[in-house]
Amino acid sequence: MRPILEPHFKYVRPDADIQSLRAVRVKYLPEISCIVRYEADIGEERPLSIYGKVQHSRRGAFTHDVMKALWDLPARASGEMLLSEPLGYYPDLDLMLQTELPGEDVKGDRHSDLFMAESEMAGRTIGHIHASGITVGTPHTIDVEIQRLYDRLEQFKMSSPKVYLALRDLLKQISARVERVPPEAPVPSHGDYKYNQFLYDGNQFGLIDVEYFVQAEPSFDLGKYCGHLAPSAPKHWSDTERSNEARRVFLDAYCQVRPEYRGARFPLYESLSLATRSLVVTWTQGRNWDYTAQTLISLSYERLKTRWGE
Numbered sequence: 001m002r003p004i005l006e007p008h009f010k011y012v013r014p015d016a017d018i019q020s021l022r023a024v025r026v027k028y029l030p031e032i033s034c035i036v037r038y039e040a041d042i043g044e045e046r047p048l049s050i051y052g053k054v055q056h057s058r059r060g061a062f063t064h065d066v067m068k069a070l071w072d073l074p075a076r077a078s079g080e081m082l083l084s085e086p087l088g089y090y091p092d093l094d095l096m097l098q099t100e101l102p103g104e105d106v107k108g109d110r111h112s113d114l115f116m117a118e119s120e121m122a123g124r125t126i127g128h129i130h131a132s133g134i135t136v137g138t139p140h141t142i143d144v145e146i147q148r149l150y151d152r153l154e155q156f157k158m159s160s161p162k163v164y165l166a167l168r169d170l171l172k173q174i175s176a177r178v179e180r181v182p183p184e185a186p187v188p189s190h191g192d193y194k195y196n197q198f199l200y201d202g203n204q205f206g207l208i209d210v211e212y213f214v215q216a217e218p219s220f221d222l223g224k225y226c227g228h229l230a231p232s233a234p235k236h237w238s239d240t241e242r243s244n245e246a247r248r249v250f251l252d253a254y255c256q257v258r259p260e261y262r263g264a265r266f267p268l269y270e271s272l273s274l275a276t277r278s279l280v281v282t283w284t285q286g287r288n289w290d291y292t293a294q295t296l297i298s299l300s301y302e303r304l305k306t307r308w309g310e
Contacts, residue, residue, distance in 0.1 A: 001038070008050055008087045008097055009040050016042040032056060037100075049100040050087065059211060060096035064089040065136050066213040067098065075128035082206040101206045103199030110231060110242035118198055119246040120253045121205045122225065126193055127257025130218050134188035140214035142178055142265070145272050146171060149279065156282055162290065163282045166297045167275060174271055174304060181265055184217040193221040194228045218258070219265040225250060227273020230299055232281065232292050263308030274300035 002021055009018055019041045026035040033055045039047035053060060067086035075081045087097040106118050149171055156164045190197070191212030198205045214220075229243045229250070255261055278296035281289050 004090065005038055005040075005050060005097075009048060011087070012050065012099060013042070013048055016040065016048055018042060018048075026051070033059075051084070051098050051100060053096050053098070054094050055096070055211070056094070058091065058094065060094050061089050061091065062136070062213075063211050064096045066134075066210045069132075069134045069136055070129070070207075070210065073128065073132050073134075075125075075132075081125050081128055082204045083210075084206070084208070101199055101208060103201035103204075103206055106195055106198050106200055106205070108195070108231070110229075110239050110246060114200065115195070116242075116246055116249060118195055118200070118205055119229070119250040122193075122195065122198065123250040123253025123255075124257055125205075125207060126190060126221050126225070127254045129190060130187040130221070131258055132188055135215075137188060137191075137214040139186065140189070140191070140216040140220065142183070142217065142220070142268060142272070145220075145269075145276075146175055146178070149272070149275060152279055156279075160282050160290070160293075163278065163293045163297070166294060167278065170271070170275055170297060170300055170304075173301075174268060174275075177268055177304070178265075181268065184219060184265055186215045187218050189214050189216040189218070189221050191216070191221070193225045195225070196228075217265055217269070218261060219263065219269040222251065222254065222263075223266055223269025223271075224273045227270050227277065227303075230274065230296070232277065232296065233288070266308050267304050267306055271300045271304035274303060 001023070005021060006018060009016060021041070022039050024037045024039060026037050028034045033053060036052045036054075038050045038052060040049070042048050053063070055063065064086050067084065070076060070081070070083055071085055073081065076083065082101075084098040084101040087099060089096045106114065109115055149167070153164060153167055153171070190210060191214045192209065197209050198207060226247045229247050231239045231243055234240050274296050278293040278300070281293045281296065
């Protein structure tokens with residue numbers, strides 16, 4: 001691997017004297033993907049690192065194209081967006097290389113100033129992506145999201161009848177509203193936009209994981225993000241209040257970048273996001289799973305009936 005990696009290390013640090021290289025497995029999902037950190041000993045306390053990702057079905061080529069398009073955005077060049085730089089894709093190895101993006105996962109503490117700051121930055125970031133005009137990614141419609149839930153719902157018909165019936169009725173209402181509300185014009189979309197898709201290095205938030213990039217309605221990303229802001233097991237009423245504040249901060253920041261957005265289908269997508277979370281809770285069946293699932297379904301109903309701007 002050294003002949004492949006060395007030019008990239010020299011690109012990142014032209015003055016570096018590479019003494020040795022080693023590979024560290026970071027994450028491995030059998031038959032799906034593997035993330036490897038390549039560490040170069042350059043005689044300093046901390047090694048110089050480059051990350052490699054191997055994905056099935058040539059997904060690495062797609063991910064590289066998405067990252068390159070994002071890297072070329074004016075918002076990235078001006079510092080308004082932070083992400084890893086794609087270094088290259090090697091089809092013979094199904095390997096994509098990228099620079100290290102320092103930082104740690106953003107925790108789900110709704111009361112932290114960091115969580116609120118991340119929500120504001122996330123709103124601006126996705127606004128820049130939606131306004132970018134990037135053409136990479138296949139079309140993704142709300143019908144796909146609804147059908148995915150219907151397909152998974154049948155698995156719980158006997159094991160979780162209360163959740164099954166509540167979700168089935170909810171999906172019927174969502175489907176009926178979809179027919180009445182015209183679709184929004186598609187935009188380049190992250191595809192899995194949540195607060196845990198960022199790393200924080202003590203100064204900036206960096207965007208990660210763009211493998212699910214699609215062309216979708218803007219409300220798809222916004223609804224998914226907001227649907228994951230609500231705590232699944234709040235310990236105090238203020239937890240929910242803070243999540244609502246983060247939701248407002250996120251949407252306000254987005255609208256500053258894209259003031260023309262009108263949120264026509266936002267309630268539909270936010271409701272679907274919460275419905276999906278309830279199904280995940282039912283699948284994992286952790287502590288108080290039945291209560292948690294039904295609470296998320298109730299909130300999904302509420303969001304479905306909440307008009308944009310309220």
